[in-house]
Amino acid sequence: MKKLLAVLLALVMLVSLAACADNTDKDNPSSDAPANSDNPSMKANVNKKIAMIMQQGGLGDQGFNDTAYAGLMTCKEKYDLDVNAVECTDTTQGETLIRELCEAGYGLIINLEAGISGNMYTVARDYPDIYFVVVGRQLRINAVDGFTETPKNVIESYITLNEHSFLAGVVAAFAATDGNTLVEGVGQHEGCNIGILFGAESVGFYQYGDGFRQGALFYNPDAKVYIDYTVGFSDTANAQSIAQNMINNMGCDVIWTCCGTAGLGGLEACRLNNAFGIGVDSNQDEVEPGNILTSAIRDNTSLLEFYIGKYLEGNIEQTEPDTFNLSNGGVDITDMSVIEQYVTDKDKLEELKGIIDQCRKWIADGTITVFDARMASIESDGQRLDDWLQIDGNNVTYAELNKK
DSSP states (O other): OGGGGSSOOOOOOSOOOTTEEEEEOOOSOOTTOOOOTTOTTSOTTOOOEEEEEEOTTOTTSSSHHHHHHHHHHHHHHHHTOEEEEEEESOGGGHHHHHHHHHHTTOSEEEEOOGGGHHHHHHHHHHOTTSEEEETTOOTTTSOOTTOSSOOTTEEEEEEOHHHHHHHHHHHHHHHHSTTOOSSTTSSOOSSOEEEEEESSOSHHHHHHHHHHHHHHHHHOTTOEEEEEOOOOSSOHHHHHHHHHHHHHHHOOSEEEEESGGGHHHHHHHHHHTTOEEEEEESOOTTTSTTTEEEEEEEOHHHHHHHHHHHHHHTOOOOSSOEEEOTTTTSEEEOOOHHHHTTOSOHHHHHHHHHHHHHHHHHHHHTSSOOOOHHHHHHHSTTOOHHHHTTSTTTOOOHHHHHHO
16 A cells, blocks of 8 residues: 555645644645536535545554545545645644634545544534544544534544454464464564554554454463553654563564554564564555564545545435444455565464454354444443453353364
8 A cells, every 4th residue: 555655745735724734735626616527426516625634643654644645645636636634733723723624615624633533523513514524433432522413514434443453463462372483583482472552542542452452362362462552653763662672571572553653663673673563554564574464454545535435426424424344344454465475484374364364254254253442432331351351252262263
């Protein structure tokens, strides 16, 4: 996916937006231009000005923001749009930023920054003719003061971050388990120790982390998973330092970097300290080739194309939130084809691939239920994985299922 981002836009809009870095191309037709004849499904006279608010860290994260930006640029070229990609660097100014985009005449605003997603609902009430896509948020899960119903012009989605995280956890535990040497000299500490770097502490990261831990424990019930929530999203040096400590002082053989641009520092630490890394949000397997086992990807490129397409067709309003999951390709892990080039025990890698394929089937047919901390936050009074695993039938392992 990162190859799609080789050329960034050179011109920027002459609009000053508070607390944001602007990455915009202004060489586009006006927003009130008629529908493109090459796109007959486009609604007549649709407002073709579309803005995307990126997660903190901005472009260059080779993950969450970059993949969404790729989708935005694909739509820009396909539909001849006037687009604007901005980074909200200060979440306390989120409402101001959104309102400025509204006043600038954008007809669709897509938000990736979780820290300001609640502001989208507030602003949407004052701009009923503008559509607001809140990626990965639902009112029934994340309450917003003053709202009991989702405004018609707010478009919600649900992403099963727990499912691909489970698969990544299985990969991590397999590689960290003694006797499963994939690459000679990499990940050789005793025991099964794994580290996770998160940008912040929130129910969204609980959804990631509990799914990952469940996958690790599914493969190796003795696995130990250490989590750091203090990494932030842009400080690569901090991420590198924390990852290095996990590897050298806590015996971690695998580090999952789930913290935006900062994660690139964590992946570098894996290379420098002979450990394995796992990427996030996009295919980061080639960031540190030979050390990255796989990446837990969410298809933001297709998500952007999906919502922009529906908006241009005049068919974006919902009756319920859209779901992006493992079954429909919204989330998954990479095929490990990059690490395969460095693997010294091919049989072990084939064993791992077979386990992952079987896990996908077990999740699809319900044999494995992956705990969802986000849903549990509203349905089970904030229950977390450790308590959920105590319930009869929930704590299944690969060894048990593989015997059947």
